Amino acid sequence: MIELVKRILIIEDDQSIAVLERDYLEIAGFQADIAIDGMDGLDKVRSQTFQLILLDLMLPKIDGFELCKMIREETNVPILMVTAKTDDIDKVRGLGLGADDYIVKPFSPNELVARVKSHLAMYDRLIQSNETNGDIYKKNLHINTLSRQVFIKDKEVEFTNKEFDLLAFLALHPNQVFSKEQLFEKIWGLDSMGDNATVTVHIKRIRKKIENDTANPQYILTVWGTGYRFQG
Template sequence: MHNNRILLVEDDTSISDMVRDYLELEGFVVTPVFDGEQGVAVFSKNTFDLVILDLMLPKLSGIEIMEIMRHKSLIPILIMSAKDSDVDKAVGLGLGADDYISKPFSMIELTARVKALIRRAAHYTKADGQENIIHVHDLSMDLNNFCVYKHGQDVKLTSKEFDIMKLFITNKNRVFTKAQIYNLIWGDDYYGEENVINVHMRRLREKIEDNPSTPMYIKTIWGIGYKLGEF
Protein backbone atom coordinates (compact mmCIF):
# COMPACT_ATOMS: atom_id res chain seq x y z
CA MET A 1 0.00 0.00 0.00
CA HIS A 2 1.65 3.24 -1.14
CA ASN A 3 -0.84 5.79 0.26
CA ASN A 4 0.02 8.44 -2.33
CA ARG A 5 -2.44 11.33 -2.08
CA ILE A 6 -4.51 12.29 -5.12
CA LEU A 7 -6.71 15.36 -5.60
CA LEU A 8 -9.61 14.44 -7.89
CA VAL A 9 -11.40 17.43 -9.44
CA GLU A 10 -14.48 16.10 -11.26
CA ASP A 11 -18.04 17.48 -11.13
CA ASP A 12 -19.74 14.30 -12.35
CA THR A 13 -20.35 12.45 -9.07
CA SER A 14 -20.77 9.05 -10.74
CA ILE A 15 -17.38 9.33 -12.45
CA SER A 16 -15.81 10.77 -9.30
CA ASP A 17 -17.14 7.92 -7.16
CA MET A 18 -15.99 5.29 -9.66
CA VAL A 19 -12.46 6.73 -9.91
CA ARG A 20 -12.15 7.27 -6.16
CA ASP A 21 -13.37 3.78 -5.27
CA TYR A 22 -11.07 2.09 -7.77
CA LEU A 23 -7.96 4.10 -6.85
CA GLU A 24 -8.60 3.62 -3.13
CA LEU A 25 -8.69 -0.15 -3.73
CA GLU A 26 -5.27 0.30 -5.35
CA GLY A 27 -4.01 1.92 -2.14
CA PHE A 28 -4.26 5.61 -3.03
CA VAL A 29 -5.76 8.25 -0.74
CA VAL A 30 -8.23 10.20 -2.88
CA THR A 31 -9.73 13.59 -2.04
CA PRO A 32 -12.68 14.32 -4.36
CA VAL A 33 -13.87 17.87 -5.06
CA PHE A 34 -16.64 18.89 -7.43
CA ASP A 35 -15.97 22.39 -8.75
CA GLY A 36 -13.01 24.54 -9.72
CA GLU A 37 -13.02 26.92 -6.78
CA GLN A 38 -13.14 24.03 -4.33
CA GLY A 39 -10.29 22.38 -6.21
CA VAL A 40 -8.02 25.41 -5.87
CA ALA A 41 -8.93 25.90 -2.20
CA VAL A 42 -8.22 22.28 -1.23
CA PHE A 43 -5.01 22.22 -3.30
CA SER A 44 -3.73 25.37 -1.55
CA LYS A 45 -4.22 23.94 1.95
CA ASN A 46 -3.03 20.35 1.48
CA THR A 47 -0.16 18.31 0.03
CA PHE A 48 -0.84 15.92 -2.84
CA ASP A 49 1.24 13.65 -5.08
CA LEU A 50 -0.97 13.97 -8.16
CA VAL A 51 -3.96 15.94 -9.47
CA ILE A 52 -6.61 14.35 -11.70
CA LEU A 53 -8.42 17.21 -13.37
CA ASP A 54 -11.53 17.42 -15.54
CA LEU A 55 -11.55 20.28 -18.07
CA MET A 56 -15.28 21.07 -17.97
CA LEU A 57 -15.98 22.25 -14.41
CA PRO A 58 -18.31 24.77 -12.74
CA LYS A 59 -16.96 28.04 -11.28
CA LEU A 60 -13.43 27.63 -12.61
CA SER A 61 -12.45 25.58 -15.67
CA GLY A 62 -9.80 22.91 -15.60
CA ILE A 63 -7.54 25.16 -17.68
CA GLU A 64 -7.88 28.01 -15.16
CA ILE A 65 -7.16 25.63 -12.27
CA MET A 66 -4.08 24.29 -14.03
CA GLU A 67 -2.68 27.79 -14.57
CA ILE A 68 -3.10 28.53 -10.85
CA MET A 69 -1.52 25.22 -9.81
CA ARG A 70 1.43 25.63 -12.17
CA HIS A 71 2.30 28.98 -10.59
CA LYS A 72 2.74 27.19 -7.27
CA SER A 73 3.84 23.65 -8.04
CA LEU A 74 5.26 21.13 -10.53
CA ILE A 75 2.93 18.41 -9.20
CA PRO A 76 1.96 15.87 -11.89
CA ILE A 77 -1.39 16.77 -13.47
CA LEU A 78 -3.49 14.23 -15.39
CA ILE A 79 -6.33 15.70 -17.45
CA MET A 80 -9.41 13.60 -18.04
CA SER A 81 -12.08 15.04 -20.26
CA ALA A 82 -14.76 14.23 -22.81
CA LYS A 83 -13.38 17.06 -24.96
CA ASP A 84 -11.06 15.05 -27.17
CA SER A 85 -10.00 17.39 -29.95
CA ASP A 86 -6.39 18.12 -30.80
CA VAL A 87 -6.94 21.72 -29.76
CA ASP A 88 -7.98 20.73 -26.25
CA LYS A 89 -5.04 18.35 -25.94
CA ALA A 90 -2.67 21.06 -27.12
CA VAL A 91 -4.09 23.67 -24.76
CA GLY A 92 -4.12 21.31 -21.81
CA LEU A 93 -0.68 19.84 -22.30
CA GLY A 94 0.78 23.17 -23.36
CA LEU A 95 -0.23 24.76 -20.07
CA GLY A 96 1.61 22.13 -18.11
CA ALA A 97 -0.46 18.98 -17.88
CA ASP A 98 1.66 15.84 -17.80
CA ASP A 99 -0.80 13.45 -19.40
CA TYR A 100 -4.29 13.32 -20.92
CA ILE A 101 -6.94 10.59 -20.91
CA SER A 102 -10.20 10.81 -22.84
CA LYS A 103 -13.63 9.86 -21.54
CA PRO A 104 -14.80 7.17 -21.60
CA PHE A 105 -11.68 5.44 -20.30
CA SER A 106 -10.88 2.14 -18.64
CA MET A 107 -9.97 2.23 -14.97
CA ILE A 108 -7.02 -0.06 -15.70
CA GLU A 109 -5.58 2.51 -18.14
CA LEU A 110 -6.25 5.41 -15.77
CA THR A 111 -4.56 3.58 -12.89
CA ALA A 112 -1.54 2.74 -15.05
CA ARG A 113 -1.11 6.39 -16.01
CA VAL A 114 -1.53 7.54 -12.40
CA LYS A 115 1.14 5.10 -11.21
CA ALA A 116 3.52 6.07 -14.02
CA LEU A 117 3.22 9.80 -13.27
CA ILE A 118 3.71 9.34 -9.52
CA ARG A 119 6.62 6.95 -10.06
CA ARG A 120 8.34 9.41 -12.41
CA ALA A 121 7.83 12.34 -10.03
CA ALA A 122 9.14 10.29 -7.10
CA HIS A 123 12.20 9.32 -9.14
CA TYR A 124 13.08 12.96 -9.72
CA THR A 125 12.61 14.06 -6.13
CA LYS A 126 14.70 11.22 -4.74
CA ALA A 127 18.30 12.40 -4.58
CA ASP A 128 20.86 9.62 -4.50
CA GLY A 129 23.42 11.62 -2.56
CA GLN A 130 25.68 12.11 -5.57
CA GLU A 131 25.80 15.32 -7.54
CA ASN A 132 24.56 14.68 -11.06
CA ILE A 133 24.63 17.95 -12.96
CA ILE A 134 25.14 18.23 -16.72
CA HIS A 135 26.17 21.52 -18.36
CA VAL A 136 25.41 22.46 -21.95
CA HIS A 137 26.41 26.00 -22.94
CA ASP A 138 24.32 28.31 -20.67
CA LEU A 139 22.11 25.48 -19.36
CA SER A 140 22.69 23.34 -16.28
CA MET A 141 20.54 20.29 -15.62
CA ASP A 142 20.40 18.78 -12.13
CA LEU A 143 19.22 15.22 -12.73
CA ASN A 144 18.87 14.43 -9.03
CA ASN A 145 16.71 17.36 -8.05
CA PHE A 146 14.63 17.79 -11.22
CA CYS A 147 15.99 21.31 -11.86
CA VAL A 148 17.16 23.19 -14.95
CA TYR A 149 19.00 26.50 -14.77
CA LYS A 150 19.81 29.02 -17.48
CA HIS A 151 22.39 31.69 -16.62
CA GLY A 152 21.92 30.50 -13.03
CA GLN A 153 18.16 31.21 -13.11
CA ASP A 154 15.70 28.40 -12.41
CA VAL A 155 13.72 27.31 -15.49
CA LYS A 156 10.30 25.89 -14.55
CA LEU A 157 9.75 22.72 -16.57
CA THR A 158 6.92 20.21 -16.29
CA SER A 159 7.96 16.59 -15.73
CA LYS A 160 7.38 15.78 -19.42
CA GLU A 161 9.47 18.78 -20.54
CA PHE A 162 12.20 17.71 -18.11
CA ASP A 163 12.05 14.15 -19.49
CA ILE A 164 12.44 15.42 -23.05
CA MET A 165 15.34 17.70 -22.15
CA LYS A 166 17.02 14.90 -20.21
CA LEU A 167 16.63 12.57 -23.21
CA PHE A 168 18.54 14.98 -25.45
CA ILE A 169 21.11 16.14 -22.93
CA THR A 170 22.09 12.57 -21.98
CA ASN A 171 22.21 11.40 -25.61
CA LYS A 172 24.37 13.99 -27.34
CA ASN A 173 24.72 13.59 -31.11
CA ARG A 174 21.75 11.19 -31.30
CA VAL A 175 18.77 12.10 -33.47
CA PHE A 176 15.35 11.06 -32.13
CA THR A 177 12.25 10.67 -34.29
CA LYS A 178 8.88 11.81 -32.96
CA ALA A 179 7.85 8.16 -32.62
CA GLN A 180 10.95 7.41 -30.52
CA ILE A 181 10.36 10.46 -28.31
CA TYR A 182 6.73 9.52 -27.74
CA ASN A 183 7.62 5.92 -26.97
CA LEU A 184 10.44 6.84 -24.56
CA ILE A 185 8.74 9.76 -22.78
CA TRP A 186 5.10 8.66 -22.72
CA GLY A 187 5.88 4.94 -22.55
CA ASP A 188 3.29 4.21 -25.19
CA ASP A 189 3.11 3.27 -28.87
CA TYR A 190 3.10 6.19 -31.29
CA TYR A 191 -0.06 6.53 -33.33
CA GLY A 192 0.67 9.82 -35.05
CA GLU A 193 0.46 11.84 -31.81
CA GLU A 194 2.34 14.58 -33.64
CA ASN A 195 0.43 17.45 -32.06
CA VAL A 196 1.39 16.36 -28.54
CA ILE A 197 5.09 16.26 -29.50
CA ASN A 198 4.88 19.62 -31.30
CA VAL A 199 3.23 21.34 -28.34
CA HIS A 200 5.82 20.02 -25.88
CA MET A 201 8.73 20.97 -28.13
CA ARG A 202 7.36 24.48 -28.60
CA ARG A 203 6.81 25.00 -24.88
CA LEU A 204 10.23 23.61 -24.01
CA ARG A 205 11.93 25.85 -26.57
CA GLU A 206 10.05 28.90 -25.28
CA LYS A 207 11.55 28.21 -21.85
CA ILE A 208 15.16 27.34 -22.72
CA GLU A 209 15.99 29.06 -26.01
CA ASP A 210 17.14 32.66 -26.46
CA ASN A 211 15.12 32.71 -29.66
CA PRO A 212 12.64 29.79 -29.94
CA SER A 213 12.19 30.32 -33.69
CA THR A 214 15.92 29.66 -34.24
CA PRO A 215 16.66 27.09 -31.52
CA MET A 216 20.21 26.35 -30.39
CA TYR A 217 19.64 23.65 -27.79
CA ILE A 218 17.13 21.39 -29.54
CA LYS A 219 17.67 21.34 -33.28
CA THR A 220 15.11 20.13 -35.80
CA ILE A 221 16.55 17.63 -38.28
CA TRP A 222 14.05 18.05 -41.09
CA GLY A 223 12.30 14.89 -42.18
CA ILE A 224 13.83 12.89 -39.31
CA GLY A 225 13.33 14.40 -35.85
CA TYR A 226 15.32 16.32 -33.25
CA LYS A 227 18.78 16.36 -31.66
CA LEU A 228 20.76 18.35 -29.12
CA GLY A 229 22.59 21.32 -30.60
CA GLU A 230 26.39 21.35 -30.78
CA PHE A 231 28.35 23.95 -28.83
Protein backbone atom coordinates (compact mmCIF):
# COMPACT_ATOMS: atom_id res chain seq x y z
CA MET A 1 0.00 0.00 0.00
CA ILE A 2 1.13 3.55 -0.63
CA GLU A 3 1.99 5.87 2.24
CA LEU A 4 0.80 9.40 1.68
CA VAL A 5 3.30 12.16 2.42
CA LYS A 6 1.91 14.72 4.84
CA ARG A 7 1.27 18.03 3.07
CA ILE A 8 1.57 21.33 4.90
CA LEU A 9 0.22 24.65 3.62
CA ILE A 10 2.19 27.73 4.69
CA ILE A 11 0.14 30.93 4.40
CA GLU A 12 2.73 33.66 4.89
CA ASP A 13 3.34 36.92 3.00
CA ASP A 14 6.97 37.26 4.15
CA GLN A 15 8.80 35.28 1.49
CA SER A 16 11.96 34.72 3.54
CA ILE A 17 10.02 33.30 6.51
CA ALA A 18 7.83 31.16 4.26
CA VAL A 19 10.84 29.67 2.46
CA LEU A 20 12.60 28.97 5.76
CA GLU A 21 9.54 27.19 7.14
CA ARG A 22 9.16 25.21 3.92
CA ASP A 23 12.82 24.15 3.88
CA TYR A 24 12.78 22.87 7.46
CA LEU A 25 9.49 21.04 6.96
CA GLU A 26 10.78 19.36 3.80
CA ILE A 27 13.97 18.32 5.59
CA ALA A 28 11.70 16.71 8.20
CA GLY A 29 9.98 14.69 5.46
CA PHE A 30 6.89 16.79 4.77
CA GLN A 31 5.72 18.33 1.52
CA ALA A 32 5.14 22.06 1.95
CA ASP A 33 3.35 24.57 -0.27
CA ILE A 34 3.33 28.35 0.11
CA ALA A 35 0.46 30.84 -0.27
CA ILE A 36 1.49 34.51 -0.29
CA ASP A 37 -1.77 36.09 0.89
CA GLY A 38 -5.13 35.24 2.38
CA MET A 39 -6.96 34.83 -0.91
CA ASP A 40 -4.22 32.61 -2.33
CA GLY A 41 -4.36 30.52 0.84
CA LEU A 42 -8.12 30.08 0.68
CA ASP A 43 -7.94 29.07 -2.98
CA LYS A 44 -5.35 26.41 -2.17
CA VAL A 45 -7.37 25.05 0.75
CA ARG A 46 -10.41 24.70 -1.50
CA SER A 47 -8.56 23.09 -4.41
CA GLN A 48 -5.94 20.91 -2.74
CA THR A 49 -5.49 18.56 0.20
CA PHE A 50 -3.37 19.43 3.24
CA GLN A 51 -2.90 17.71 6.57
CA LEU A 52 -1.94 20.89 8.47
CA ILE A 53 -2.02 24.64 7.85
CA LEU A 54 0.50 27.20 9.12
CA LEU A 55 -1.39 30.48 9.14
CA ASP A 56 0.16 33.92 9.65
CA LEU A 57 -2.15 36.52 11.19
CA MET A 58 -0.97 39.63 9.36
CA LEU A 59 -1.93 38.86 5.77
CA PRO A 60 -3.00 41.00 2.82
CA LYS A 61 -6.42 40.59 1.15
CA ILE A 62 -7.87 38.37 3.92
CA ASP A 63 -6.40 38.65 7.40
CA GLY A 64 -5.47 35.58 9.41
CA PHE A 65 -8.41 35.77 11.80
CA GLU A 66 -11.02 35.89 9.06
CA LEU A 67 -9.16 33.29 7.03
CA CYS A 68 -8.99 30.94 10.01
CA LYS A 69 -12.76 31.13 10.37
CA MET A 70 -13.27 30.47 6.65
CA ILE A 71 -10.82 27.56 6.57
CA ARG A 72 -12.44 25.94 9.59
CA GLU A 73 -15.73 25.90 7.67
CA GLU A 74 -13.97 23.94 4.90
CA THR A 75 -11.85 21.42 6.82
CA ASN A 76 -11.04 20.07 10.28
CA VAL A 77 -7.28 19.69 9.73
CA PRO A 78 -5.03 21.32 12.36
CA ILE A 79 -4.40 25.06 12.01
CA LEU A 80 -1.26 26.43 13.65
CA MET A 81 -1.34 30.23 13.79
CA VAL A 82 2.01 31.99 13.33
CA THR A 83 2.34 35.64 14.31
CA ALA A 84 4.54 38.33 15.77
CA LYS A 85 1.72 39.44 18.07
CA THR A 86 2.04 38.45 21.73
CA ASP A 87 -1.19 39.80 23.20
CA ASP A 88 -3.28 37.16 24.96
CA ILE A 89 -6.43 38.58 23.35
CA ASP A 90 -5.07 37.63 19.92
CA LYS A 91 -4.37 34.10 21.12
CA VAL A 92 -7.85 33.77 22.57
CA ARG A 93 -9.43 35.17 19.43
CA GLY A 94 -7.45 32.86 17.15
CA LEU A 95 -8.23 29.77 19.18
CA GLY A 96 -11.88 30.82 19.39
CA LEU A 97 -12.07 30.96 15.60
CA GLY A 98 -10.86 27.38 15.29
CA ALA A 99 -7.05 27.47 15.43
CA ASP A 100 -5.50 24.49 17.22
CA ASP A 101 -2.37 26.21 18.48
CA TYR A 102 -0.40 29.43 18.44
CA ILE A 103 3.34 30.00 17.86
CA VAL A 104 4.94 33.43 18.22
CA LYS A 105 7.74 34.82 16.07
CA PRO A 106 10.64 34.57 16.41
CA PHE A 107 10.71 30.80 16.93
CA SER A 108 13.29 28.14 16.27
CA PRO A 109 12.72 25.98 13.19
CA ASN A 110 13.13 22.89 15.36
CA GLU A 111 10.30 24.08 17.60
CA LEU A 112 8.10 24.63 14.56
CA VAL A 113 8.75 21.13 13.23
CA ALA A 114 8.11 19.62 16.66
CA ARG A 115 4.79 21.45 17.01
CA VAL A 116 3.73 20.38 13.52
CA LYS A 117 4.54 16.73 14.26
CA SER A 118 2.68 16.90 17.56
CA HIS A 119 -0.52 18.25 16.02
CA LEU A 120 -0.40 15.81 13.11
CA ALA A 121 -0.05 12.94 15.57
CA MET A 122 -3.02 14.18 17.60
CA TYR A 123 -5.13 14.55 14.47
CA ASP A 124 -4.21 11.03 13.31
CA ARG A 125 -5.22 9.64 16.70
CA LEU A 126 -8.55 11.45 16.43
CA ILE A 127 -9.20 9.93 13.00
CA GLN A 128 -8.30 6.48 14.30
CA SER A 129 -10.59 6.99 17.29
CA ASN A 130 -13.47 7.92 14.99
CA GLU A 131 -12.78 4.79 12.95
CA THR A 132 -12.76 2.63 16.09
CA ASN A 133 -16.04 4.10 17.29
CA GLY A 134 -17.54 2.87 14.06
CA ASP A 135 -20.21 5.48 13.31
CA ILE A 136 -19.94 8.19 10.67
CA TYR A 137 -22.85 10.58 10.22
CA LYS A 138 -23.25 13.08 7.39
CA LYS A 139 -26.66 14.61 6.66
CA ASN A 140 -28.94 11.64 5.84
CA LEU A 141 -26.03 9.21 5.52
CA HIS A 142 -24.98 6.88 8.34
CA ILE A 143 -22.02 4.52 7.95
CA ASN A 144 -21.09 1.96 10.59
CA THR A 145 -17.55 0.75 9.96
CA LEU A 146 -17.80 -2.03 12.55
CA SER A 147 -20.97 -3.71 11.24
CA ARG A 148 -20.18 -2.60 7.65
CA GLN A 149 -23.67 -1.19 7.17
CA VAL A 150 -24.82 1.91 5.29
CA PHE A 151 -28.10 3.71 5.97
CA ILE A 152 -29.86 6.50 4.06
CA LYS A 153 -32.61 8.18 6.10
CA ASP A 154 -32.40 5.20 8.50
CA LYS A 155 -33.03 2.73 5.69
CA GLU A 156 -30.24 0.22 5.08
CA VAL A 157 -28.69 0.12 1.61
CA GLU A 158 -26.81 -2.95 0.39
CA PHE A 159 -23.15 -2.50 -0.60
CA THR A 160 -20.58 -4.86 -2.02
CA ASN A 161 -17.35 -5.22 -0.02
CA LYS A 162 -15.32 -2.93 -2.27
CA GLU A 163 -18.11 -0.37 -2.55
CA PHE A 164 -18.24 -0.22 1.24
CA ASP A 165 -14.45 -0.08 1.61
CA LEU A 166 -14.23 2.80 -0.86
CA LEU A 167 -17.08 4.79 0.72
CA ALA A 168 -15.80 4.25 4.25
CA PHE A 169 -12.24 5.23 3.34
CA LEU A 170 -13.38 8.50 1.77
CA ALA A 171 -15.76 9.25 4.66
CA LEU A 172 -13.00 8.64 7.20
CA HIS A 173 -10.85 11.23 5.41
CA PRO A 174 -13.31 14.09 4.83
CA ASN A 175 -12.29 17.03 2.64
CA GLN A 176 -9.15 15.25 1.45
CA VAL A 177 -8.72 14.78 -2.29
CA PHE A 178 -7.54 11.37 -3.49
CA SER A 179 -6.56 10.52 -7.04
CA LYS A 180 -7.91 7.42 -8.76
CA GLU A 181 -4.44 5.89 -8.48
CA GLN A 182 -4.32 6.44 -4.73
CA LEU A 183 -7.82 5.03 -4.22
CA PHE A 184 -7.12 2.00 -6.39
CA GLU A 185 -3.92 1.18 -4.51
CA LYS A 186 -5.55 1.77 -1.13
CA ILE A 187 -8.70 -0.28 -1.71
CA TRP A 188 -7.61 -2.92 -4.22
CA GLY A 189 -3.90 -3.16 -3.42
CA LEU A 190 -0.75 -2.83 -5.50
CA ASP A 191 -0.95 -6.43 -6.72
CA SER A 192 -4.60 -6.32 -7.77
CA MET A 193 -5.60 -6.90 -11.36
CA GLY A 194 -7.43 -4.05 -13.03
CA ASP A 195 -6.98 -0.36 -13.70
CA ASN A 196 -8.11 3.02 -12.40
CA ALA A 197 -11.39 2.81 -14.33
CA THR A 198 -12.44 0.40 -11.57
CA VAL A 199 -12.53 3.36 -9.18
CA THR A 200 -14.73 5.39 -11.52
CA VAL A 201 -17.21 2.54 -11.87
CA HIS A 202 -17.43 2.02 -8.12
CA ILE A 203 -17.89 5.74 -7.45
CA LYS A 204 -20.81 5.75 -9.91
CA ARG A 205 -22.39 2.76 -8.17
CA ILE A 206 -21.98 4.32 -4.74
CA ARG A 207 -23.51 7.59 -5.90
CA LYS A 208 -26.56 5.78 -7.26
CA LYS A 209 -27.10 4.32 -3.80
CA ILE A 210 -26.54 7.38 -1.60
CA GLU A 211 -27.16 10.50 -3.69
CA ASN A 212 -30.51 12.10 -4.38
CA ASP A 213 -29.14 13.55 -7.62
CA THR A 214 -26.08 11.82 -9.05
CA ALA A 215 -25.48 14.78 -11.38
CA ASN A 216 -25.13 17.06 -8.33
CA PRO A 217 -23.69 14.86 -5.58
CA GLN A 218 -23.61 16.10 -1.99
CA TYR A 219 -21.36 13.41 -0.49
CA ILE A 220 -18.65 12.27 -2.92
CA LEU A 221 -17.49 15.17 -5.07
CA THR A 222 -15.38 15.05 -8.21
CA VAL A 223 -12.33 17.30 -8.18
CA TRP A 224 -11.71 17.71 -11.88
CA GLY A 225 -8.24 16.73 -13.01
CA THR A 226 -7.39 15.41 -9.54
CA GLY A 227 -9.78 12.81 -8.15
CA TYR A 228 -12.50 12.62 -5.52
CA ARG A 229 -13.22 13.91 -2.02
CA PHE A 230 -15.87 13.27 0.58
CA GLN A 231 -17.72 16.43 1.57
CA GLY A 232 -17.08 16.67 5.31
